[in-house]
Amino acid sequence: MIEVPGYLTQAVLADNGLSHEELICLEELSELQKELTKQLRNKGNMRDLVEEMADVYICLKTIQTGMYISDREINEAIVEKADRYLRRQKAGDTK
Ligand SMILES: [Mg+2]
Numbered sequence: 001m002i003e004v005p006g007y008l009t010q011a012v013l014a015d016n017g018l019s020h021e022e023l024i025c026l027e028e029l030s031e032l033q034k035e036l037t038k039q040l041r042n043k044g045n046m047r048d049l050v051e052e053m054a055d056v057y058i059c060l061k062t063i064q065t066g067m068y069i070s071d072r073e074i075n076e077a078i079v080e081k082a083d084r085y086l087r088r089q090k091a092g093d094t095k
Contacts, residue, residue: 004061012058018066025059029040 012021032052038044064074088094 001055004058006065008058009065011091013063013066017053018063020086021062021066025056025063028055028059 015022022047032055035044035049035052064071085094
């Protein structure tokens with residue numbers, strides 16, 4: 001389980017505000033996208049990929065906190081998506 005500490009997200013939001021962190025999140029998602037592209041081209045390294053994944057986990061949790069979205073809401077959405085995937089898998093429709 002990934003744990004992003006609440007003291008970090010609260011400090012980031014207090015320092016920078018939600019709108020700024022939404023922008024940062026877009027940047028971090030882009031950085032992860034670039035790192036994954038490098039991996040696919042066999043030009044990346046695992047350390048850089050882990051760093052970008054950590055950045056994205058942190059910024060997602062920061063936005064979640066700033067928008068008062070509960071873990072329960074997100075977990076429910078994940079379960080719905082998992083159920084849908086399993087239904088599609090059973091129907092042979094996962095590609
Ligand atoms: Mg980054």
